[in-house]
Amino acid sequence: MEEIITSIKSNFFKAIAHPTRVAILERLADQEVCVCEIIADLGLEQSNVSQHLAILRKQNIITSTKVGLQVHYRIKYPEVLEILKMVESIMTQQLEETQAAIRHLARK
Amino acid sequence: MEEIITSIKSNFFKAIAHPTRVAILERLADQEVCVCEIIADLGLEQSNVSQHLAILRKQNIITSTKVGLQVHYRIKYPEVLEILKMVESIMTQQLEETQAAIRHLARK
DNA sequence: TGACTATATTCTTAATTACGAATATAGTAT
DNA sequence: ATACTATATTCGTAATTAAGAATATAGTCA
Numbered sequence: 001m002e003e004i005i006t007s008i009k010s011n012f013f014k015a016i017a018h019p020t021r022v023a024i025l026e027r028l029a030d031q032e033v034c035v036c037e038i039i040a041d042l043g044l045e046q047s048n049v050s051q052h053l054a055i056l057r058k059q060n061i062i063t064s065t066k067v068g069l070q071v072h073y074r075i076k077y078p079e080v081l082e083i084l085k086m087v088e089s090i091m092t093q094q095l096e097e098t099q100a101a102i103r104h105l106a107r108k
Numbered sequence: 109m110e111e112i113i114t115s116i117k118s119n120f121f122k123a124i125a126h127p128t129r130v131a132i133l134e135r136l137a138d139q140e141v142c143v144c145e146i147i148a149d150l151g152l153e154q155s156n157v158s159q160h161l162a163i164l165r166k167q168n169i170i171t172s173t174k175v176g177l178q179v180h181y182r183i184k185y186p187e188v189l190e191i192l193k194m195v196e197s198i199m200t201q202q203l204e205e206t207q208a209a210i211r212h213l214a215r216k
Numbered sequence: 217t218g219a220c221t222a223t224a225t226t227c228t229t230a231a232t233t234a235c236g237a238a239t240a241t242a243g244t245a246t
Numbered sequence: 247a248t249a250c251t252a253t254a255t256t257c258g259t260a261a262t263t264a265a266g267a268a269t270a271t272a273g274t275c276a
Contacts, residue, residue: 006130009195013125018264019115026114035223048265050224060202069222069273077201079194086187086194087117093185094168126234143253156235158254177243177252 015059020044020052022084024073028062029081032074123167128152128160130192132181136170137189140182 016022023042027033039049053073056062061080064073075081124130131150135141147157161181164170169188172179183189 002131003127006134007127008199009192010125010127010130012195012198013121013130014263017118017121017125019111019118020264022114022118022121023110039223045266046223047225047267051265054224060205066273069220071223077198079198083191083194084117086191087120090120090185090187091116097168122233128234147253153236154253155237155255159235162254174243177250179253 012059012061015055015061016080016083018052018055020048021056024049024052024056025061025075025080025084028073028075029084032065032072034067034070034072036070038073120167120169123163123169124188124191126160126163128156129164132157132160132164133169133183133188133192136181136183137192140173140180142175142178142180144178146181 016025020042024038027038027041035049035053038053039046042049053062053064057064061076062073063076064071066072124133128150132146135146135149143157143161146161147154150157161170161172165172169184170181171184172181174180
């Protein structure tokens with residue numbers, strides 16, 4: 001039972017554990033965005049972007065609405081963005097540690 | 109440049125995107141824990157646990173201290189736990205949506 | 217209707233990741 | 247030293263994931 005839950009949680013992380021998907025989520029951060037814009041901004045193949053969007057959609061992290069010919073995507077849960085912010089915070093701390101270690105070495 | 113950063117971020121998610129590693133992090137949530145306990149509690153192969161710990165260590169998410177023959181691990185950044193809590197919150201919301209959808213269907 | 221546009225899906229191949237088995241290492245105790 | 251214990255590492259194989267190319271679909275406009 002517990003294993004099922006950790007497995008569901010890890011599926012969420014798997015869904016966002018790809019540079020392109022992180023970039024897509026950050027692009028969607030503040031507003032609903034057209035697929036065409038994502039393709040243009042990230043400079044990627046259409047089919048590739050579509051596949052990554054499908055993975056995020058399947059995990060129910062984003063939803064889409066049709067607007068004429070276009071499809072607009074948006075993030076469903078604000079927590080997703082908070083998670084991204086926290087990762088940035090961790091990265092900053094890790095960077096500071098590394099810098100401190102370098103300074104420490106340089107002093108010798 | 110931006111790509112490097114998203115790629116670093118996604119590496120963090122990759123590191124925790126595995127049921128066993130989520131379970132390990134949850135086990136480490138409140139205190140420092142011996143590897144032997146992790147193995148016993150999760151009921152996994154020693155080498156498997158060790159490999160998963162190595163991945164989390166490499167990403168600088170956990171640190172270890174030797175205590176006699178044992179090695180104790182702990183989480184380096186409290187944000188990691190907050191991220192796990194947020195994922196739970198997202199999962200709860202997703203579950204509620206699913207239940208609402210089922211109720212909606214049943215009503216017809 | 218037929219042509220067109222935006223997006224999605226399928227297929228194939230290459231790359232990455234996972235896991236058990238075997239082995240190595242480092243510390244402790246005798 | 248030798249034996250033992252806890253953990254780490256390496257290796258080979260199986261499974262999963264990624265990406266481009268080709269194709270399909272669905273909606274729009276003439």
